[in-house]
Amino acid sequence: MRAALPNGLRAPVRTSRPATAAWLFLAPALLALAIAGGWPLVRTVWFSLTDAQLAGGPFSFVRLENYRWLLTDPDWWRALRNTLVFATVSVALETALGILLALVLDAGFRGRSLVRAAVILPWAIPTVVSAKIWAWMLHDQFGIVNRLLLAVGAIERPLAWTADPALAMAAVIAVDVWKTTPFMALLTLAALQLVPTHCHEAARLDGIHPVRFFFKVTLPLIAPALAAAMLFRFLDALRVFDLIYVLTSNSRSTATIAVYARQQMVEFQDLGYGSAAASLLFVMVTGATVLYLAATRSRAQESET
Amino acid sequence: MTVRWLLARGGFLLVLGGFLFYAVFPFYYALISSLESGSGLFEPSVLPRSATIGNYAAVFGEQPFARSILNSFMVAVGTVAATLFLAALAAYALGRIRFRGRRGVLFTVLTISMFPQVAVLSGMFELIRALGLYDTLPSLMLSYLILTLPFSIWVLTAFMRELPDEIEEAAILDGASRLTVLTRILAPLIAPALVTTGLLALIIAWNEFLFALTFTLSAEARTVPVAIALISGSTQHELPWGIIMAASVIVTVPLLIIVLLFQGRIVSGLTAGAIKG
Numbered sequence A: 001m002r003a004a005l006p007n008g009l010r011a012p013v014r015t016s017r018p019a020t021a022a023w024l025f026l027a028p029a030l031l032a033l034a035i036a037g038g039w040p041l042v043r044t045v046w047f048s049l050t051d052a053q054l055a056g057g058p059f060s061f062v063r064l065e066n067y068r069w070l071l072t073d074p075d076w077w078r079a080l081r082n083t084l085v086f087a088t089v090s091v092a093l094e095t096a097l098g099i100l101l102a103l104v105l106d107a108g109f110r111g112r113s114l115v116r117a118a119v120i121l122p123w124a125i126p127t128v129v130s131a132k133i134w135a136w137m138l139h140d141q142f143g144i145v146n147r148l149l150l151a152v153g154a155i156e157r158p159l160a161w162t163a164d165p166a167l168a169m170a171a172v173i174a175v176d177v178w179k180t181t182p183f184m185a186l187l188t189l190a191a192l193q194l195v196p197t198h199c200h201e202a203a204r205l206d207g208i209h210p211v212r213f214f215f216k217v218t219l220p221l222i223a224p225a226l227a228a229a230m231l232f233r234f235l236d237a238l239r240v241f242d243l244i245y246v247l248t249s250n251s252r253s254t255a256t257i258a259v260y261a262r263q264q265m266v267e268f269q270d271l272g273y274g275s276a277a278a279s280l281l282f283v284m285v286t287g288a289t290v291l292y293l294a295a296t297r298s299r300a301q302e303s304e305t
Numbered sequence B: 001m002t003v004r005w006l007l008a009r010g011g012f013l014l015v016l017g018g019f020l021f022y023a024v025f026p027f028y029y030a031l032i033s034s035l036e037s038g039s040g041l042f043e044p045s046v047l048p049r050s051a052t053i054g055n056y057a058a059v060f061g062e063q064p065f066a067r068s069i070l071n072s073f074m075v076a077v078g079t080v081a082a083t084l085f086l087a088a089l090a091a092y093a094l095g096r097i098r099f100r101g102r103r104g105v106l107f108t109v110l111t112i113s114m115f116p117q118v119a120v121l122s123g124m125f126e127l128i129r130a131l132g133l134y135d136t137l138p139s140l141m142l143s144y145l146i147l148t149l150p151f152s153i154w155v156l157t158a159f160m161r162e163l164p165d166e167i168e169e170a171a172i173l174d175g176a177s178r179l180t181v182l183t184r185i186l187a188p189l190i191a192p193a194l195v196t197t198g199l200l201a202l203i204i205a206w207n208e209f210l211f212a213l214t215f216t217l218s219a220e221a222r223t224v225p226v227a228i229a230l231i232s233g234s235t236q237h238e239l240p241w242g243i244i245m246a247a248s249v250i251v252t253v254p255l256l257i258i259v260l261l262f263q264g265r266i267v268s269g270l271t272a273g274a275i276k277g
Helices: A018-047 A065-072 A074-106 A112-124 A127-137 A144-151 A165-192 A197-205 A210-238 A242-248 A257-267 A271-304 B002-034 B038-042 B054-061 B065-096 B102-113 B117-130 B137-162 B166-173 B178-189 B191-207 B210-215 B224-229 B241-276
Strands: none
Touching (some): A018 A271, A018 B102, A018 B117, A018 B137, A018 B178, A074 A112, A074 A210, A074 A257, A074 A271, A074 B002, A112 A165, A112 B002, A112 B241, A127 A165, A127 A242, A127 B002, A127 B241, A165 A210, A165 A242, A165 B002, A165 B241, A197 A210, A210 A271, A242 A257, A242 B224, A257 B117, A257 B210, A271 B117, B002 B241, B054 B065, B054 B241, B065 B102, B065 B178, B065 B224, B102 B137, B117 B210, B137 B191, B137 B241, B178 B191, B191 B241
16 A cells, blocks of 8 residues: 655546546436436426327427416416425424434434334335325224224214315325434434534533523534425425325325326326426426525535635 | 433333334234234224234235236336446546536536426326337336436445545556446445445335336336235225235335344435435
């Protein structure tokens, strides 16, 4: 093994022109992303300006006609509202529960890794499976949830959790919280471990109440990581499909934009119209991402200067 | 002091127990439901009352479930192999070479990871039909790259960047090519990161539903999530819940094993992808 040379004397590491080599190494992945992501996205946006049908055949350019129809469709507005309600409420609950779970996992206790495995499992299994398990537990006639609630007298008659429009969204959110709280907890836990231990000791010696310590010291320290995790989850929640499709089918009370768009495209065969809805979802998600990146970048530059 | 300590301890255990119950009870309930036979299913109870394997036999007998498992397995393995190969090459360029446009590429990759699946659905559908891949497994391997590749590139780039420069200098002075450096020197060093991203890609490919539902049609090409979603009974309103629960348990077991064996890796991959990314 050669000794590392001081910086000024360091031998030239790059043999070929670095930029050429870099692009050669990048080419296969970029090509794959262009084929699997870029091109289909461009085509989706193009289809949204046409009256294309799923089955194929000739179609014509209709300009913004699909979008105009979309904005007059109450079901679209309903889907937009459902999407925003679902994303906001579930991310808020997941964050609160995730922080609590992270604090619990952060405390050293025996069997911690087994507990951690147990809470990751809901995140790791297919959403279809979690939706089916919960659909069975929430079954109006034979579900264990109704049975237990009846037994303790919390409800007087069985509730149709996934079919009743007033309850379906709550049921969907509850299952999503079950599934993704572990994710938030793990990210929070990683951030918590960056809080220096001497802070805890100093606070303990000064007799500061742990709850006060959490809000005054811990929370501000983990806030940036938490904000990133929340955005990540929020963008994910905006795209939700599996859970709602399986748990409540095409019920209007829970259909999100992704469910609505696929229904138009595949079930009603209206590829152009569905593509318009999908394109608007893309604009929403990209807009949120760009806003966040711009905000963090300017903040990072402020702290650097 | 002791009273307060006991209260705090009790509260802690209560919260911990609550989370454990919340996380684990649905799996337990799916398991005991899957072991229930016939009418027992319609008398819900939190305690197991029978242990019959009729539902498990039915999953494989009445449904082509073995085929679905094989399909899911092949799609997952194909996706993971392609992802790791492409991502490792890209991460080498992004993590070890300084060149103009590096940040732009990373930003583009990040943007692609935010694409809603449904936004590429119609374009992908057209592409897959044009390539003659409709209702085949390669259609899923191709489309899953958009889900697995961006985060894999990010995580591997972060790991590559942390390796000290000196590692490859010696080899390059000896005249080794960049490809040799990547495969012989760097790859073994980032093996843990490859395992981590591979596991996450595996879980994503195993669990994916929207593409699998849209790009396959026949029962022969179905993956496990679609197969479970489409299990239906003799009548439309009567779902065979015992069979669905048995299928759910079967799908969960390999993931349970992966989580128990590799939880540390999975956690580090998730946090590396989200926090460094």
